[in-house]
Amino acid sequence: MTTSTVKILVVDDEPPIRKLLRVGLSTQDYTILEASNAKTAIEIVETCPPDLILLDLGLPDIPGNELLRKWRDEGMTLPVVILSSRTDEAGIVKALETGADDYVTKPFGMNELVARIRVALRHRLQQQGEKPVFHTGDLSVDLVKRIVRLGDKEVKLSPKEYGILRILVQHAGKVLTHRFILDQIWGGATDVQYLRVYVRQLRQKIEQTPDQPRYILTETGVGYRLSEPE
Amino acid sequence: MIGYAQANNITHIVIGKSTRSRWFEILHGSVVHELVRRAGNISVHVIAGEQIAGGAIPKKTVGTAEPSPALDVRAYAVATLAVAACVGLGLALWPWIRLENIDLVFLAAVVGIAVRFGLWPSLFTSVLSTLCYNFFFTDPYYTLLISSPTDIIAVVFFAVVAIVVSNVAARARVQAVAAMARARTTESLYTFSRKLAGVGTLDDVLWVTAYQTALMLKMRVVLLLPEKDGTIAVKAGYPPEDTLDDADLAAANWAWENNRPAGRGADTLPGAHRLFLPMRTGRGAVGIVGIDSDKPGLLLTPDQRRLLDALIDQAALAIERVHLVEDMDRVRRTIETDRLRSALLTSISHDLKTPLAAIMGAAGTLKEYGAPLNDQAKADLLSTVIDEAERLNRFIANLLDMTRIESGAISTEPQLGLHYPGDIVGSALKRARKITSGHEIDVDIPSDLPMLKLDPVLFEQALFNLLDNAAKYAPVGSTIGIEGLEDDDSVVLKIKDEGPGIPPEDMERIFDTFYRVGKKDRVRAGTGLGLSICKGFVEAMGGTISADNRKDRSGAVFTITMPIPTEEPYLEEMP
Numbered sequence: 009m010t011t012s013t014v015k016i017l018v019v020d021d022e023p024p025i026r027k028l029l030r031v032g033l034s035t036q037d038y039t040i041l042e043a044s045n046a047k048t049a050i051e052i053v054e055t056c057p058p059d060l061i062l063l064d065l066g067l068p069d070i071p072g073n074e075l076l077r078k079w080r081d082e083g084m085t086l087p088v089v090i091l092s093s094r095t096d097e098a099g100i101v102k103a104l105e106t107g108a109d110d111y112v113t114k115p116f117g118m119n120e121l122v123a124r125i126r127v128a129l130r131h132r133l134q135q136q137g138e139k140p141v142f143h144t145g146d147l148s149v150d151l152v153k154r155i156v157r158l159g160d161k162e163v164k165l166s167p168k169e170y171g172i173l174r175i176l177v178q179h180a181g182k183v184l185t186h187r188f189i190l191d192q193i194w195g196g197a198t199d200v201q202y203l204r205v206y207v208r209q210l211r212q213k214i215e216q217t218p219d220q221p222r223y224i225l226t227e228t229g230v231g232y233r234l235s236e237p238e
Numbered sequence: 239m240i241g242y243a244q245a246n247n248i249t250h251i252v253i254g255k256s257t258r259s260r261w262f263e264i265l266h267g268s269v270v271h272e273l274v275r276r277a278g279n280i281s282v283h284v285i286a287g288e289q290i291a292g293g294a295i296p297k298k299t300v301g302t303a304e305p306s307p308a309l310d311v312r313a314y315a316v317a318t319l320a321v322a323a324c325v326g327l328g329l330a331l332w333p334w335i336r337l338e339n340i341d342l343v344f345l346a347a348v349v350g351i352a353v354r355f356g357l358w359p360s361l362f363t364s365v366l367s368t369l370c371y372n373f374f375f376t377d378p379y380y381t382l383l384i385s386s387p388t389d390i391i392a393v394v395f396f397a398v399v400a401i402v403v404s405n406v407a408a409r410a411r412v413q414a415v416a417a418m419a420r421a422r423t424t425e426s427l428y429t430f431s432r433k434l435a436g437v438g439t440l441d442d443v444l445w446v447t448a449y450q451t452a453l454m455l456k457m458r459v460v461l462l463l464p465e466k467d468g469t470i471a472v473k474a475g476y477p478p479e480d481t482l483d484d485a486d487l488a489a490a491n492w493a494w495e496n497n498r499p500a501g502r503g504a505d506t507l508p509g510a511h512r513l514f515l516p517m518r519t520g521r522g523a524v525g526i527v528g529i530d531s532d533k534p535g536l537l538l539t540p541d542q543r544r545l546l547d548a549l550i551d552q553a554a555l556a557i558e559r560v561h562l563v564e565d566m567d568r569v570r571r572t573i574e575t576d577r578l579r580s581a582l583l584t585s586i587s588h589d590l591k592t593p594l595a596a597i598m599g600a601a602g603t604l605k606e607y608g609a610p611l612n613d614q615a616k617a618d619l620l621s622t623v624i625d626e627a628e629r630l631n632r633f634i635a636n637l638l639d640m641t642r643i644e645s646g647a648i649s650t651e652p653q654l655g656l657h658y659p660g661d662i663v664g665s666a667l668k669r670a671r672k673i674t675s676g677h678e679i680d681v682d683i684p685s686d687l688p689m690l691k692l693d694p695v696l697f698e699q700a701l702f703n704l705l706d707n708a709a710k711y712a713p714v715g716s717t718i719g720i721e722g723l724e725d726d727d728s729v730v731l732k733i734k735d736e737g738p739g740i741p742p743e744d745m746e747r748i749f750d751t752f753y754r755v756g757k758k759d760r761v762r763a764g765t766g767l768g769l770s771i772c773k774g775f776v777e778a779m780g781g782t783i784s785a786d787n788r789k790d791r792s793g794a795v796f797t798i799t800m801p802i803p804t805e806e807p808y809l810e811e812m813p
Contacts, residue, residue: 204661
């Protein structure tokens with residue numbers, strides 16, 4: 009085992025899930041550490057810090073959300089991806105606002121999980137070193153010159169529309185909660201329905217079929233996610 | 239005083255020693271002596287009367303007699319005027335009529351006053367009339383002397399007749415007044431019972447009871463009903479009251495436990511502010527009514543007590559009626575729940591076991607006999623495992639949704655916000671991509687549809703279930719259409735398929751829980767949950783859903799109608 013492999017701590021009380029993740033993620037050359045409860049997880053993070061944490065919200069000793077809050081309060085900056093159940097949108101939003109990087113809902117596909125892990129790791133590694141021009145599909149966004157193109161046609165965006173797109177691009181592939189975007193663009197004092205109106209306008213300008221978007225994806229009940237470059 | 243003491247079960251009386259003069263005592267008797275003589279088994283304590291600085295102790299007395307009606311000055315004034323009028327009339331008629339006939343004028347006044355004002359004013363009128371008669375109309379005139387014996391007889395007879403007539407007329411009045419009071423009581427009882435009959439919920443019954451009782455008795459009323467744990471608590475009051483102090487609560491509890499009156503004026507715990515009476519029906523006490531008033535003295539006259547008894551008897555019956563209706567509802571719900579539960583068990587055993595069998599079979603085959611299989615066969619088996627697991631997942635999600643609806647959680651939980659219907663349709667299509675992969679999807683949602691007030695998670699699930707349903711019943715390769723349009727004050731979404739349509743006999747029950755349409759072998763049977771979840775979710779968001787068959791060709795069409803919120807966001811005003 010080399011020190012250069014990425015270490016992932018799986019915190020989940022269900023042995024079958026840990027087993028699945030151990031086997032599944034090993035195929036991607038990740039090293040897996042396991043914790044079945046919050047206490048063990050805290051010890052592992054202190055003694056042998058991993059590169060990323062997969063955290064189940066329903067832990068037996070401390071709720072996942074509280075564990076995450078404790079870690080973030082203590083200044084722990086490791087990326088955290090939440091494992092959650094489908095019916096718990098409120099819990100997901102809470103975890104994201106507490107400082108989780110992303111989430112997957114159980115049952116999840118392994119490819120989905122790997123994609124989330126990659127995005128979370130990448131954003132931690134190169135937080136400042138964004139590429140000046142972002143490409144996904146036909147869409148290109150030049151963050152320096154503030155030019156948005158669809159194919160080779162320039163798209164005119166209002167300042168607010170551009171602001172939303174810029175934030176999505178800066179966190180490409182990562183889910184952003186409504187609250188986060190509102191805080192960034194409007195300083196928070198705005199109702200989420202205005203965001204929906206602007207996102208709709210933005211989609212009408214950059215998506216071929218705005219009702220079935222390719223770029224700006226809706227995470228129902230949680231927020232938006234810009235699809236990653238293929 | 240003794241009467242009050244006996245009525246209120248008082249065992250000790252403390253009285254101040256009289257500071258009145260001996261002469262006063264000889265003339266009027268002593269209250270203290272009289273009290274000691276008549277107290278019977280009540281202990282009387284006499285304390286020295288001391289001069290107390292005025293106002294040092296607030297005056298607090300309890301009236302022991304019913305306050306007699308105040309002297310009706312008006313009645314006597316009217317009586318005096320009537321007599322004066324009679325004198326005037328008599329003097330005016332004097333030249334033409336005889337003395338005996340003057341009597342009749344005065345008697346008319348006496349009868350009039352008796353009927354209008356009762357005994358004492360009419361007696362007053364009688365006396366005054368006699369004096370005036372004597373003064374003005376008997377010789378010698380303008381004195382109270384009478385010279386002629388016939389006049390003496392006339393005056394005496396007049397006096398006797400006037401007094402007798404007073405009595406008779408006044409008694410007739412008392413009876414008339416009593417009859418009127420009875421009629422009023424009956425009328426208000428009737429009104430009360432009609433009001434009680436008109437209300438359905440326990441809260442309304444209690445409110446009407448408290449309000450009407452308070453109004454009719456002119457007192458404060460509280461109603462206490464038993465809680466689940468057997469204690470009683472205030473459920474209604476007029477004027478509104480939430481809590482009782484400890485003394486009152488103790489009295490109320492005693493009244494409830496012993497099914498007898500307690501509190502002020504009763505045998506038990508007379509120290510409480512209120513009088514508590516049990517509300518009884520044939521099956522026992524259903525609650526406690528507590529009354530009090532600021533008026534000192536006797537809380538209830540016998541008449542009021544009878545009225546109160548009648549009121550609380552009716553209220554008790556009404557409360558019992560509500561309880562019985564609730565019991566019946568509960569029984570009906572239990573039966574319905576049992577029916578659902580057995581349907582659920584049947585459904586679960588089938589819908590869980592079928593995909594599980596496929597998963598176990600495929601996985602087992604791969605593990606035991608995987609080696610000789612070619613890659614294509616292995617891939618097929620793996621797809622089966624994944625597909626069936628996803629089906630299982632959808633079924634479990636449906637069961638969870640159903641539980642949320644059944645437990646009523648949905649009715650309070652929707653996270654309503656303004657959303658574009660097109661956005662949610664997009665999310666639902668994205669989630670349903672895999673199950674609709676064998677079908678063409680034709681979306682026609684105008685981009686100018688207004689925002690709707692809905693919960694995106696619930697609405698997406700409702701659309702997803704409709705897509706799932708369409709994919710199940712319509713043949714592979716056919717088109718599933720999603721159409722949106724604005725219609726007056728609502729937005730209509732239609733999900734159309736090109737399947738066989740809904741058999742007319744199933745149309746009624748298609749949204750019922752665990753109801754499935756024609757389970758044929760070639761069609762993968764639904765769980766019987768999807769559409770009823772749709773309906774539950776859509777209705778929780780204030781919309782409606784209906785099912786029909788297409789008019790243009792075979793196929794089913796489901797229509798969701800959502801009201802357009804009245805306050806629309808204004809783009810111009812957007813920050």
